[in-house]
Amino acid sequence: xxxxxxxxxxxxxxxxxxxxxxxxxxxxxxxxxxxxxxxxxxxxxxxxxxxxxxxxxxxxxxxxxxxxxxxxxxxxxxxxxxxxxxxxxxxxxxxxxxxxxxxxxxxxxxxxxxxxxxxxxxxxxxxxxxxxxxxxxxxxxxxxxxxxxxxxxxxxxxxxxxxxxxxxxxxxxxxxxxxxxxxxxxxxxxxxxxxxxxxxxxxxxxxxxxxxxxxxxxxxxxxxxxxxxxxxxxxxxxxxxxxxxxxxxxxxxxxxxxxxxxxxxxxxxxxxxxxxxxxxxxxxxxxxxxxxxxxxxxxxxxxxxxxxxxxxxxxxxxxxxxxxxxxxxxxxxxxxxxxxxxxxxxxxxxxxxxxxxxxxxxxxxxxxxxxxxxxxxxxxxxxxxxxxxxxxxxxxxxxxxxxxxxxxxxxxxxxxxxxxxxxxxxxxxxxxxxxxxxxxxxxxxxxxxxxxxxxxxxxxxxxxxxxxxxxxxxxxxxxxxxxxxxxxxxxxxxxxxxxxxxxxxxxxxxxxxxxxxxxxxxxxxxxxxxxxxxxxxxxxxxxx
Amino acid sequence: xxxxxxxxxxxxxxxxxxxxxxxxxxxxxxxxxxxxxxxxxxxxxxxxxxxxxxxxxxxxxxxxxxxxxxxxxxxxxxxxxxxxxxxxxxxxxxxxxxxxxxxxxxxxxxxxxxxxxxxxxxxxxxxxxxxxxxxxxxxxxxxxxxxxxxxxxxxxxxxxxxxxxxxxxxxxxxxxxxxxxxxxxxxxxxxxxxxxxxxxxxxxxxxxxxxxxxxxxxxxxxxxxxxxxxxxxxxxxxxxxxxxxxxxxxxxxxxxxxxxxxxxxxxxxxxxxxxxxxxxxxxxxxxxxxxxxxxxxxxxxxxxxxxx
Numbered sequence: 118x119x120x121x122x123x124x125x126x127x128x129x130x131x132x133x134x135x136x137x138x139x140x141x142x143x144x145x146x147x148x149x150x151x152x153x154x155x156x157x158x159x160x161x162x163x164x165x166x167x168x169x170x171x172x173x174x175x176x177x178x179x180x181x182x183x184x185x186x187x188x189x190x191x192x193x194x195x196x197x198x199x200x201x202x203x204x205x206x207x208x209x210x211x212x213x214x215x216x217x218x219x220x221x222x223x224x225x226x227x228x229x230x231x232x233x234x235x236x237x238x239x240x241x242x243x244x245x246x247x248x249x250x251x252x253x254x255x256x257x258x259x260x261x262x263x264x265x266x267x268x269x270x271x272x273x274x275x276x277x278x279x280x281x282x283x284x285x286x287x288x289x290x291x292x293x294x295x296x297x298x299x300x301x302x303x304x305x306x307x308x309x310x311x312x313x314x315x316x317x318x319x320x321x322x323x324x325x326x327x328x329x330x331x332x333x334x335x336x337x338x339x340x341x342x343x344x345x346x347x348x349x350x351x352x353x354x355x356x357x358x359x360x361x362x363x364x365x366x367x368x369x370x371x372x373x374x375x376x377x378x379x380x381x382x383x384x385x386x387x388x389x390x391x392x393x394x395x396x397x398x399x400x401x402x403x404x405x406x407x408x409x410x411x412x413x414x415x416x417x418x419x420x421x422x423x424x425x426x427x428x429x430x431x432x433x434x435x436x437x438x439x440x441x442x443x444x445x446x447x448x449x450x451x452x453x454x455x456x457x458x459x460x461x462x463x464x465x466x467x468x469x470x471x472x473x474x475x476x477x478x479x480x481x482x483x484x485x486x487x488x489x490x491x492x493x494x495x496x497x498x499x500x501x502x503x504x505x506x507x508x509x510x511x512x513x514x515x516x517x518x519x520x521x522x523x524x525x526x527x528x529x530x531x532x533x534x535x536x537x538x539x540x541x542x543x544x545x546x547x548x549x550x551x552x553x554x555x556x557x558x559x560x561x562x563x564x565x566x567x568x569x570x571x572x573x574x575x576x577x578x579x580x581x582x583x584x585x586x587x588x589x590x591x592x593x594x595x596x597x598x599x600x601x602x603x604x605x606x607x608x609x610x611x612x613x614x615x616x617x618x619x620x621x622x623x624x625x626x627x628x629x630x631x632x633x634x635x636x637x638x639x640x641x642x643x644x645x646x647x648x649x650x651x652x653x654x655x656x657x658x659x660x661x
Numbered sequence: 662x663x664x665x666x667x668x669x670x671x672x673x674x675x676x677x678x679x680x681x682x683x684x685x686x687x688x689x690x691x692x693x694x695x696x697x698x699x700x701x702x703x704x705x706x707x708x709x710x711x712x713x714x715x716x717x718x719x720x721x722x723x724x725x726x727x728x729x730x731x732x733x734x735x736x737x738x739x740x741x742x743x744x745x746x747x748x749x750x751x752x753x754x755x756x757x758x759x760x761x762x763x764x765x766x767x768x769x770x771x772x773x774x775x776x777x778x779x780x781x782x783x784x785x786x787x788x789x790x791x792x793x794x795x796x797x798x799x800x801x802x803x804x805x806x807x808x809x810x811x812x813x814x815x816x817x818x819x820x821x822x823x824x825x826x827x828x829x830x831x832x833x834x835x836x837x838x839x840x841x842x843x844x845x846x847x848x849x850x851x852x853x854x855x856x857x858x859x860x861x862x863x864x865x866x867x868x869x870x871x872x873x874x875x876x877x878x879x880x881x882x883x884x885x886x887x888x889x890x891x892x893x894x895x896x897x898x899x900x901x902x903x904x905x906x907x908x909x910x911x912x913x914x915x916x917x918x919x920x921x922x923x924x925x926x927x928x929x930x931x932x933x934x935x936x937x938x939x940x941x942x943x944x945x946x947x948x949x950x951x952x953x954x955x956x957x958x959x960x961x962x963x964x965x966x967x968x969x
Binding site for chain 1 (some may be wrong): 689692704706708750754810826919925
């Protein structure tokens with residue numbers, strides 16, 4: 118308790134010395150003057166699995182992204198609400214056509230070894246990301262930048278990337294087309310700056326704690342594979358005086374085990390909890406159980422290259438209308454997930470394109486589904502037979518058993534759930550072997566395009582081989598539209614086209630779900646489920 | 662003796678070769694590769710990654726390369742944990758499993774052995790019924806039930822012990838995982854020792870010893886103990902190899918940074934080198950501990966001769 122008082126004094130100091138106007142809004146991450154903080158500001162968090170790499174260019178997993186969000190900072194960075202705010206760039210301007218952006222870097226941005234962060238560090242990192250020799254699996258994240266794809270596919274030299282550094286504090290970026298989500302993209306790990314001298318000196322070993330130089334709020338202190346990743350506060354971070362946690366410990370813990378570790382007080386912020394424990398947890402932990410929409414959708418996609426689903430709109434409509442999504446969301450998933458009637462999860466400024474039948478009563482919807490099913494030529498004597506393929510998972514099995522039961526009861530169709538291990542299923546999808554299959558998609562950035570491109574002709578993850586020239590034309594119009602409002606209207610029209618054809622069967626929108634100790638503050642759940650540690654702080658508390 | 666050892670070690674080499682070859686072949690035959698993900702990368706980048714890990718070479722050449730490295734003690738780079746070698750992963754994880762596993766087996770042998778022997782001596786009394794009831798329960802209850810139960814009681818409700826995590830050198834972090842791992846082994850050993858002891862205690866040479874007028878203590882220590890230990894030793898060989906390579910469930914429930922989980926995670930992620938590496942390690946341990954078990958037979962039973 119004694120040291121608790123000392124830290125309270127320290128808060129006073131920063132609050133008074135750093136900023137003449139006392140902060141007032143707890144939700145923005147600022148702490149009210151007089152708030153009693155815990156003496157030990159060590160925040161313990163869980164990730165679902167051990168990150169596979171902490172190299173921002175090479176990583177591929179959400180877990181690693183959470184850790185690099187704390188270690189590095191891009192031109193923009195995430196605000197407490199997940200929206201982009203100025204990071205290393207303090208300001209920027211855009212050309213009229215939205216295709217050229219000029220970023221002005223803050224002069225006080227520093228690497229953890231004290232070196233200044235310059236435009237050349239971004240240039241180096243971005244060149245490294247798109248260079249095929251680097252082997253960056255997510256190099257396509259830079260696709261909006263002029264020349265990125267030509268370089269990544271080996272058709273152009275690395276130097277041809279549309280980015281330049283006229284002086285150490287200015288970065289000029291040329292885009293293929295206006296990209297309103299660029300500011301979100303710039304906060305992603307793939308566009309974070311890298312310390313060239315360190316990487317050139319240590320090669321692949323540069324991500325080890327003894328070598329890593331980073332520019333975020335924290336630096337890597339310790340990494341034990343399978344055990345923990347410890348970060349400590351970066352004293353050279355330009356906004357270090359606003360960062361409360363002195364240490365962050367990430368524990369890789371399996372989903373089910375996170376619950377017991379949280380209840381025992383070992384972790385303060387879980388990365389997830391099993392959806393089938395939602396009600397039990399809520400009754401025991403109350404407000405410590407938090408959920409919010411997450412930028413992801415689970416749907417059933419279908420093969421457009423061969424019958425019977427490809428050539429029969431009535432059949433597809435019948436199937437999608439016969440699914441009782443509210444039952445799936447509320448009974449099978451205990452109300453954790455949100456029933457989906459369309460493709461795109463809730464996004465600010467985007468009008469959800471929900472089909473009319475979504476508002477009907479179950480009886481009316483089932484009756485219409487049966488009528489369409491019969492019109493497609495199916496009956497009790499001649500039922501629709503199909504396998505629905507999904508990646509092996511206990512929760513998925515319950516879900517598709519229920520979906521198959523709904524189709525059997527509501528239509529008389531004979532659909533058998535069939536599961537394959539994820540990588541095996543992926544291979545089957547690439548070979549277009551599956552006819553009706555689960556497709557879950559988490560958006561790369563908060564924009565409808567990341568979902569709609571799943572139906573774009575020739576897109577690699579368009580596993581069903583869907584192709585509609587009018588739909589593609591709408592996406593192309595959106596791509597050249599600098600005004601985001603008008604751009605969203607094109608996307609809305611595109612989604613309406615998909616829905617009219619029942620080109621997919623939406624099931625759920627994802628939710629992010631966490632267990633959070635009541636004394637851990639400085640977080641806001643957001644659609645990208647990214648909660649940077651730099652805003653977190655611990656209130657004074659007794660025990661766990 | 663030396664001839665016996667030499668011969669056994671010579672046989673071990675082709676055995677290991679077969680194990681490594683089978684593991685290598687089966688993993689490469691599984692659909693999907695280590696760098697498959699829902700997002701498909703440009704072919705140029707894929708080629709560059711495959712070249713880095715030699716996945717672009719024909720399988721026979723990958724096999725020869727792997728076997729050559731293996732012969733030099735190099736288990737290769739992990740495919741899923743970039744910039745980390747399988748040797749490093751095993752070096753970091755094996756001591757944790759070895760420590761927890763050895764302690765658990767030690768407890769199991771002492772507690773299980775004592776209970777089993779006592780039960781045999783006091784057959785059909787409460788000294789027999791009570792421990793054997795719990796032994797039956799211990800065998801019937803799977804670790805994935807026992808381990809979370811221990812956490813629930815001692816970490817979540819009573820808050821006496823940490824629910825997980827690992828700090829080498831800190832006693833309270835070992836208690837629950839060691840206990841959870843020891844329970845089924847204790848139960849099994851208790852039943853095994855009881856069975857063996859009953860058989861030995863009713864055999865003619867014990868009757869002779871008693872008839873000679875030896876005290877019960879002498880009969881047990883000098884005559885009965887060694888034959889009772891025989892089945893235990895043959896059980897402990899492979900059991901030891903098993904606990905050294907870690908328990909997937911114990912490791913995930915208690916967050917132990919051991920190597921058992923790598924086997925599962927590695928297989929799911931097609932981390933070829935990691936899975937083959939751990940399989941080979943397991944093979945080596947099985948061979949070594951079986952050899953040790955055979956050697957201890959000779960010590961326990963004067964009739965056993967180690968035939969080369």
